[in-house]
Amino acid sequence: MIGFILRRLLQAVLVMLTISFASFVIQGKLGDPVTQMVGQNVTLAERAQLTESLGLNDPLLQQYARYLSDALSGDLGVSYYHKQATLAVIGDRLPATLELSFCALLIVLLTATPLGVFAAIRPRHILSRLIVIVSTLGLSVPIFVVAMFLVYFFAVEWQWLPSFGRGETHLLFGFWSSGLVTKDGLQHLLLPSVSLAFVLAPIFVRLIRAQMLEELDSDYVRYAWSKGIPAHRVYFVHALKNTMLPVITVGGIQVGTLIAYTILTETIFQWPGMGLLFMEAVSRVDAPLISAYLIVVGLIFVLINTLVDLIYLWVNPRVRIPGYGQ
Amino acid sequence: MALLTVEHLQVDFRLRQQTLTALYDISFTLSPGERLAIVGESGAGKSLLGYAIVNLLRQPGYISAGAIHFHEQNLTKLGSRQWQQIRGKKIAMIFQDPMVTLNPVLTVGEQMVEAIRAHQKISAQAAKQLAIHKLSQVKISAAEQRFEQYPHELSGGMRQRVVIAIAMLLNPEILIADEPTTALDVTIQAQILHLLKQLCEEQGVALILITHDFGVVSRIAERTLVMYAGRIVERGPTLEIINDPQHPYTQGLLNALPQMALAGQRLNQIPGHMPSLGEHPSGCAFHPRCPYATEKCRWQRPRPIYSGISTVACFAIEELLAETNLEEGDDNHD
Ligand SMILES: Nc1ncnc2c1ncn2[C@@H]1O[C@H](COP(=O)(O)OP(=O)(O)OP(=O)(O)O)[C@@H](O)[C@H]1O
Ligand SMILES: [Mg+2]
Numbered sequence: 001m002i003g004f005i006l007r008r009l010l011q012a013v014l015v016m017l018t019i020s021f022a023s024f025v026i027q028g029k030l031g032d033p034v035t036q037m038v039g040q041n042v043t044l045a046e047r048a049q050l051t052e053s054l055g056l057n058d059p060l061l062q063q064y065a066r067y068l069s070d071a072l073s074g075d076l077g078v079s080y081y082h083k084q085a086t087l088a089v090i091g092d093r094l095p096a097t098l099e100l101s102f103c104a105l106l107i108v109l110l111t112a113t114p115l116g117v118f119a120a121i122r123p124r125h126i127l128s129r130l131i132v133i134v135s136t137l138g139l140s141v142p143i144f145v146v147a148m149f150l151v152y153f154f155a156v157e158w159q160w161l162p163s164f165g166r167g168e169t170h171l172l173f174g175f176w177s178s179g180l181v182t183k184d185g186l187q188h189l190l191l192p193s194v195s196l197a198f199v200l201a202p203i204f205v206r207l208i209r210a211q212m213l214e215e216l217d218s219d220y221v222r223y224a225w226s227k228g229i230p231a232h233r234v235y236f237v238h239a240l241k242n243t244m245l246p247v248i249t250v251g252g253i254q255v256g257t258l259i260a261y262t263i264l265t266e267t268i269f270q271w272p273g274m275g276l277l278f279m280e281a282v283s284r285v286d287a288p289l290i291s292a293y294l295i296v297v298g299l300i301f302v303l304i305n306t307l308v309d310l311i312y313l314w315v316n317p318r319v320r321i322p323g324y325g326q
Numbered sequence: 327m328a329l330l331t332v333e334h335l336q337v338d339f340r341l342r343q344q345t346l347t348a349l350y351d352i353s354f355t356l357s358p359g360e361r362l363a364i365v366g367e368s369g370a371g372k373s374l375l376g377y378a379i380v381n382l383l384r385q386p387g388y389i390s391a392g393a394i395h396f397h398e399q400n401l402t403k404l405g406s407r408q409w410q411q412i413r414g415k416k417i418a419m420i421f422q423d424p425m426v427t428l429n430p431v432l433t434v435g436e437q438m439v440e441a442i443r444a445h446q447k448i449s450a451q452a453a454k455q456l457a458i459h460k461l462s463q464v465k466i467s468a469a470e471q472r473f474e475q476y477p478h479e480l481s482g483g484m485r486q487r488v489v490i491a492i493a494m495l496l497n498p499e500i501l502i503a504d505e506p507t508t509a510l511d512v513t514i515q516a517q518i519l520h521l522l523k524q525l526c527e528e529q530g531v532a533l534i535l536i537t538h539d540f541g542v543v544s545r546i547a548e549r550t551l552v553m554y555a556g557r558i559v560e561r562g563p564t565l566e567i568i569n570d571p572q573h574p575y576t577q578g579l580l581n582a583l584p585q586m587a588l589a590g591q592r593l594n595q596i597p598g599h600m601p602s603l604g605e606h607p608s609g610c611a612f613h614p615r616c617p618y619a620t621e622k623c624r625w626q627r628p629r630p631i632y633s634g635i636s637t638v639a640c641f642a643i644e645e646l647l648a649e650t651n652l653e654e655g656d657d658n659h660d
Contacts, residue, residue, distance in 0.1 A: 219423070220429045222377075222382055226413050227418075227492065228414030229440050242431055245431075316431060317433075
């Protein structure tokens, strides 16, 4: 157990080092920080002095070390545009993105699991064939098409739901602005999270179906049948539990994709989250903000993957180390 | 009165282009408390027969002809509800590899209690008591502790004991054990076989033991069926068959036993190999490997006849019998 956690920690550190180096390089290559700070109207001598005082003439590795030690102390630079610490800017937008991703994931799990399981248990049923076809097609439908349809019908034609923004939010615990606690916020959440869910659900349906089919064909499921236990126990206790193990692993990786897709979703629905912030930063060439975004997203990614591993460990008794958890 | 009667059972695999037959015209009976062995090399169709009896053939395999009578029921005609009441309660199974039969993510206890409560209306606590009692009956030490453990925490032999305990939970009438000891090492094999025999004897359970090892058969079964390429080629009392095997295939199997080889001699394996599905030879399926094969064996299929020792399907035996009958006839004449 200790070994596992240490190994996981080491991996996380390596990943974060790589990401931080990448974002450091991006920051150095994007635009000219001196121009960004003082504009065009200064003499060359002043520019040179500023360049020197910012340490931009130091060797690359030395600059990176400085960047890293700043980052470790929670300083990821100041946004050119917002004139604020980048972490504070991102922190303001974080709840919006996390709530959107969480809702999308919830929708994915609540729809994909029953659909995938049904398609595996009744492979010849007409509904199962439909599920397979739709999920195959769904894999190749881009999110903006889905979003467009949803917005067209629900927001424009029928005017049931708002199509952009986050609506009314409430500050929870003094730092978390939440849209989950107001009706208006929830209504605003619906279209973006359903669109986002549409992108991931087909992958999960296919994954769950394929894995469930495999488990249903396994020896231990046949053995379970031979004991004469009821069908629902064979399906939902014996087969489903084993199905979920690989689904958790692959699902964890897909959560990374989810974060990437939030950028698109947030842009389409003008959802004031990190993704939208990132797009704005890119169009303004706000280098510190871009690189800070990369680091924060990288960190979230690493955290989620570690969490997924821990869940896997908890669900799967085989990888539990003896003595642990007793 | 037979407990189980299998009549002209045929199992087919329906594939895209063709239908392949895996079991042909299998008939046999099993009496209450009787121990029957089914022997044959890998691919003979032994496991298929076992699964066919409890209707657990994998797609695209299915029973295409024949009947299986158990009490007043024809098992080939049952719905899934009725099957649920027979499997585990009346007919229990033990699979070959305990490593892959117990569910890795459920504890031993969960897998025992669910089996009990599927068939008996008793409290979880009472079910646990029964399970622990059965665990100690199969000589598992610290049964209470094992009850809480996951399969991977047990050794192979221990796991198979658990599987036996599960099979015996509801005092079944028939136990089908498919190579229950093949995955275990030799010393543990002997213990498990002994345990199996003892439990069946004590509780009057009829046993169908599937194995490729004649050494195992002799210790356990009263009667033996020998299978080759989806057919029963010889059947009879185990002792008689072992002492005086009639079918050339049975002779080959017995000669191949390590005990039969003289010191320093190589094992007498039967040359060639079991034909795979869809490649079953014409006539007597064993003829390509048979030392006594004649032209007739290539084109005609021998019917089972009683040789005085066992029931055999072989032309060589048929001729031998005909000759002795003739001689006897001559003697009578004198
Ligand atoms: N699902 C399947 N699809 C196609 N062929 C199959 C299938 N299951 C079994 N067979 C074939 O049926 C034949 C009999 O298989 P079976 O498993 O009954 O053999 P066996 O006598 O139990 O051998 P073993 O000692 O290896 O367990 C073999 O030729 C096998 O390849
Ligand atoms: Mg087998």
